[in-house]
Amino acid sequence: MALLKKAQIQTGETIAVVIIVVFIIVLGIVFYFNFMSGTIDEDRQRASDLDSVSTAIFVSKLNELKCSRAASASFICFDLYRVKAFNESLNEPMIGSVYHSLIGYANATIRTYYPEQGKEYTFYSYEPSNITGERSSFIPVLLSDPVENKKYFAYLEVKVFS
């Protein structure tokens, strides 16, 4: 009888050890995957920030928007008529698809602040149906009107959507 009880206790011990070991393994796996998903989130955020800045730089350096050679040598200068032409050209599907793939989901707007404040030109707008986040970058630019022979201090806002 005592022997049987001892055997039962030993079997119970073995089962308990197995259960605890399995529990520890499962706990380890859960911690590991939580840690990995945290790292992936951080990487995704960093990639998103990089993406936002590189998109803003890309838009600000588009040759399609730049002033003619004489307008500005040292500042980022946008030609008002190129900006308008670019905006209208995006309505053409072939051209629109090229810039959608180049720039991605974003809004690009120029806002003047001197000498006239508040003039706004949104020359690129491509928003996803479901916006989960957005990041804006601001770059000071010159906006040149070669017909009126005027220049404005302005800033370019590029809002990248995710």
Added chain:
Amino acid sequence: MANKKAQIEVSFNWIFVLVAGGLILLFFVMFIMNQRDASGAQVAQVLQSRLDTVFTVIQQTPDSIQTFEPLTFGLEFRCEEGIQSYSVVGSRTATFMDHHIMFSPNQVGGSSGARLVAWTKNFNAPYPVTPVLYFSDEQTQYVFVTDTPLVNELYNHMPDSFSKISVSLQDTVPDEGYRWYIIVVEAETGLPNPENLRNNYDVVTIDATRRLGLINGTVNGIAFVGEEMLWGAIITGDPTLFECSRERLLNRYIVANKIQMKRIEKVREAYETQGAGTDCEDIYSDSGDAMETLRRINTSIHVVLDDNNSNLLASSIASFSSLNELSDRRRCGWLY
């Protein structure tokens, strides 16, 4: 009887231990291998994403040359049906290059101590169309047969950051242990002796003329216009890769040209609203010189793509350049 039962039980126990232990071991081995593959893919993904950002930034500083520290991995460049991509050698993940117009050899990096070289130029035709990136490494040697003035000029113009040597037609191309050689010759010259090389070379044969400051012709039978495209052919070496990248560049040119035409339209509307600019009508009107020349440029880009002939495009570009000067002299503003 009891003894036999005990023996069977013991044997069965051991079989059970072996099978269960084997399965657990197999599980862990598969888990480790999966993690190793996933980790490799993740590293490649991160590297490619960072490279993409680096390419975007360096492409925005035209007429600049930058060198980078050697990579421990190689980059493979592919261009098929107008779609350009690159991947880390051995990785299954490819990054598609929507943004960048890049000319590079098939493989860059991967050899110990070989720094990467990135050279950016603006493709002007004649207005700035798009920045172009030439990407290579120090393990690719450019061999210029400088018996002709054109190739001599190209050799002198190529930045020193690239591995380059000058040889004569009588010389034998020396094998200095580079991974790849790109031999640049003019069509009339012929080829120097490559017997020292182990089939690890490409030949770039140039047949070109220079007109009104613009160079055009063919490279390995593929039409090109402008120095930037010619450099693309030289840096790439491989004709298929060059032709594909050239097609991407010309398609961007078509788009830029349409925007340029739209801009002419907008300026004309502004002048009409002002009630001024009648002196500029023959330049800015819909049937005026500017629009006609831009239409001709559009047509001639297709001639380059379809018929492999660049003469019409070269003369259209030269016309638009002259028109720009005329427009400024007539105080009608710059066209570009």
